[in-house]
Amino acid sequence: MNSIDIELVSVSKSFGPVSVVKDISLQIPRGEFVSILGPSGCGKTTTLNMIAGFNAPSYGDIRIRGKSQVRVPPERRNIGLVFQNYALFPHMTVAENVGFGLRMRGASRSEIAVAVRDALRGVHLEAFAARYPKELSGGQQQRVALARAIAPRPSVLLLDEPLSNLDLKLREAMRVELKEIQEALGMTFVYVTHDQEEAMAMSDRIVVMWQGVIAQEGTPADIYGRPQTSFVADFIGRSNILPISDLVLRPPHLDFAVADGALRLRSAAAWSGQDMRFCCIRPESIRFLPEGEPAPEDANQLTGRLHRIVNLGAQLELFVEIASDLLVSATLPSGSAGRLPPLGKEVRLSILAQDVQLLAR
Numbered sequence: 312m313n314s315i316d317i318e319l320v321s322v323s324k325s326f327g328p329v330s331v332v333k334d335i336s337l338q339i340p341r342g343e344f345v346s347i348l349g350p351s352g353c354g355k356t357t358t359l360n361m362i363a364g365f366n367a368p369s370y371g372d373i374r375i376r377g378k379s380q381v382r383v384p385p386e387r388r389n390i391g392l393v394f395q396n397y398a399l400f401p402h403m404t405v406a407e408n409v410g411f412g413l414r415m416r417g418a419s420r421s422e423i424a425v426a427v428r429d430a431l432r433g434v435h436l437e438a439f440a441a442r443y444p445k446e447l448s449g450g451q452q453q454r455v456a457l458a459r460a461i462a463p464r465p466s467v468l469l470l471d472e473p474l475s476n477l478d479l480k481l482r483e484a485m486r487v488e489l490k491e492i493q494e495a496l497g498m499t500f501v502y503v504t505h506d507q508e509e510a511m512a513m514s515d516r517i518v519v520m521w522q523g524v525i526a527q528e529g530t531p532a533d534i535y536g537r538p539q540t541s542f543v544a545d546f547i548g549r550s551n552i553l554p555i556s557d558l559v560l561r562p563p564h565l566d567f568a569v570a571d572g573a574l575r576l577r578s579a580a581a582w583s584g585q586d587m588r589f590c591c592i593r594p595e596s597i598r599f600l601p602e603g604e605p606a607p608e609d610a611n612q613l614t615g616r617l618h619r620i621v622n623l624g625a626q627l628e629l630f631v632e633i634a635s636d637l638l639v640s641a642t643l644p645s646g647s648a649g650r651l652p653p654l655g656k657e658v659r660l661s662i663l664a665q666d667v668q669l670l671a672r
């Protein structure tokens with residue numbers, strides 16, 4: 312599993328004077344599900360198009376299984392593609408759509424029949440082979456597009472926001488299904504999305520892009536639990552990001568001030584020696600301490616004024632003013648509502664030192 316399927320070596324892309332992808336290096340191991348995640352316009356599709364061969368890099372090299380692809384046309388890269396607009400041929404049946412690529416390559420009738428059957432089985436649409444696209448739901452059409460891409464058994468599948476035209480329920484179901492299909496095929500998937508939940512749910516690894524560069528790369532747990540910049544902390548999940556000052560090393564902790572020195576907190580994060588400018592605290596790692604309950608060991612304990620409660624269904628979100636004009640958001644299970652003081656009153660909170668991340672920028 313350790314061999315590298317796709318490699319980007321210092322890849323840059325400019326359109327005229329505008330630099331869109333800036334010196335990206337990336338290795339994607341065979342059989343991994345890798346997501347390229349980032350806000351609109353950060354260069355995700357441009358990067359994918361360079362891997363597919365629709366765009367040539369302005370600088371750098373793209374290698375597939377060790378071979379430079381810069382001079383290899385898209386149709387010879389052994390790559391499958393699935394896009395947001397799945398564009399099935401309306402006048403062809405499901406089976407004909409799925410077999411299209413193989414037919415173009417001159418595969419035999421029996422080869423095509425076997426590949427189409429296997430691909431449709433893979434997406435659970437065996438029973439729909441004779442239907443036309445207009446007789447299918449959006450989700451089923453997207454699965455046909457997926458079957459069409461995997462039928463020729465490419466070594467790599469590139470997917471660009473393939474679920475964004477589907478409604479939320481279907482999108483969530485398709486996440487599970489896509490992941491299962493990828494695992495069953497053992498195929499390398501490069502999945503482009505701006506939806507962090509989607510990337511978190513499916514990926515072995517996430518590459519977070521921002522303004523044409525890689526902001527951070529890691530497992531979903533890494534990216535969520537140890538964001539390295541305030542952009543990543545803010546983009547992935549929700550977080551309280553507070554400017555900090557006066558950082559001192561007090562092993563095993565880092566001690567610092569927030570709110571212009573009104574409050575001191577500590578973090579159990581390892582310190583790289585960099586100048587840290589922010590701390591990041593996830594709302595779910597802030598605990599509400601009912602009257603009389605002691606703070607857990609190695610926790611920051613603070614008090615604040617309960618400013619607002621928002622009911623999110625399964626959770627409550629509290630906004631607590633921990634210093635003048637400084638609100639933090641904390642989430643807790645809805646069941647705890649009864650133990651909260653009234654709005655405007657004091658609440659006690661605790662935050663484990665290990666849940667306080669420090670960010671350089």
Ligand SMILES: Nc1ncnc2c1ncn2[C@@H]1O[C@H](COP(=O)(O)OP(=O)(O)OP(=O)(O)O)[C@@H](O)[C@H]1O
Pocket residue numbers: 326329331349350351352353354355356357358505
């Ligand atoms: N052919 C082109 N000519 C000029 N500029 C382009 C071209 N293609 C893309 N761009 C610009 O490059 C930037 C990155 O575009 P890209 O499509 O890669 O973004 P993206 O991350 O896929 O965004 P989205 O999430 O909206 O799809 C954008 O500012 C876009 O306007």
Ligand SMILES: [Mg+2]
Pocket residue numbers: 355356357
């Ligand atoms: Mg795009």
